[in-house]
Amino acid sequence: MVAIATAAPEATAERQDSPDWYDLLVEAVREPGQLSAAYKYFRNYSLCNRWLAAIQLRKLGLPLMPINTFKGWLGAERPVQREQKATISLVMPVPVKSKKKDDDAPKGKDAKAKKGAATRTPVAQPDEKEKRFTRFMLRRHWFHMEQTAGAEYQPEAVAAKDWTVETAMSFFEITERPFEFASVTDTKRMGWAGGKEISVSPLDAHPVYGRVREMARIVLGHTAAEPGKFVPTTADMRDLEAETVAYLCAATLGIEGLEEGRLRLQAAMDEAAERIPDKVANRAFAAADKLLNAGFC
Template sequence: MHTPDWKQLLADALTLPGRLSAAYSMFHNYSISNRLWAIAQLEARGLPISPIASYNGWKKFGRQVKKGEKALSLLMPRMYRKKDASGALTDPEDIRIGFMVRNHWFSLDQTEGEAYEPDLLIPEWSRVAALDALGLREEVFSDMNGNKMGYSVPCEGVIAVNPLNPLPWKTRFHEIAHCLLHTEAAMLSDDQVLDDSLIEVEAESVAYLCCASLGLPGLAESRGYIQHWMQGTESKRLTGKNIQRIFGAADKILSAGKPAQPESGICGQAMQAADLP
């Protein structure tokens, strides 16, 4: 089974705004990488971006997969225990998580049956809940340098955003990303090109994915920064490891700010972005 081209998926996400927020609102229970992969598969087949579910998932909505439709692939986590050459468990306590490609999903347009109205609202994302879950703190911006848009102290888990910043959310996600990915850094002030441009590419790519998912402004500016900093990196390109880190951090931030799933499975409360401007 083939695995997706993550570099291409990230490149597409950075150049085709709108798709990610559509993906987030429709596939918000899936990881960012799976969302992007699902979109790429739907587009390759000429299908519109629409909600996806498993065969049995659609049955619950009274819908059947149309005859001849081919399932979409997603990456699913799989727990396993390591075995030695003879097939014996090396350590029964040593449980690892790997990922495997499964072909289980169909989009709304691949099914027929009872009417289905997708809930296209972007789920609530709370800054307070996210910072709390990530163990971070946002302090009052204290810096005489008015050109500085924000800063982070990754080793202490502290971020701050300049109140005059026209794109506070983009900066907030950027600083949170530094705290998740660059804990070895003492302090990162975002008013200049830093020595390590790769750090900036990573943080800004996370900010881009979060803003694009939540429908927040600043995407064009974000792309500009990413391209600018990319020119400053040695290799001028991201490795698979960088991309994994970017997807991982963005997933972590987005899921940290999501409300817990209601137990009944019925969403009683109106969804609203209570903590967004």
């Protein structure tokens, strides 16, 4: 008879709400081959969660293996064994509540007048309105297969599809225009993106990688008429963000030009005066995930 564990609450003292996005990126640049392996093994997860799972399994001294939640393993007829605790943390949507004071609460002189009359008439306290929103946070809810026992595990079959840059472009309604050289010395510029159009230089030895890089600028919002508040304000940081997305996609899919892209990204990271902001690395992982998913549609 298999001893079944009960799902234990997380130790709040050990909780970390957000991954270190920069460290995740550094690990990905250091070992590009592992991104591809993690993608194939954890295909139903987002790119960042695939990579998070792979890194944590490696730190535990374990090979890539199936992971699941407590309930998920029960459904697979492989209950988590007694005294086993969740070991894998992934990013998941978490509903959050916050309270906001009513704007109609008394202020200034009115508030003082109300306070002075408190002995005669009770003063109504400011109303607090509840606001609900969703945050993506790290939660330790996953167990690896060696923590379970039971029926032979058969991973869910995933339909095999080939990723194509044309499919991704069609999904985002991106069109490609012929590259035009600005002058006879215009040999270093490998491409551009504007609006929902891209162009890649015929001198680019790896045109698919180049298309992914220019598409990344559009997905990241670099070419929007009114860039969002999280879009980097400097051209160098926008270039680095787009290069990061292209590298993550190339490392995951094995796109030609990966090694050259890795060297460019590594050089840019080494030359940066400060550590790349976590928000930039976070946005890069999210944009790469969108491009990867779009290419299979």
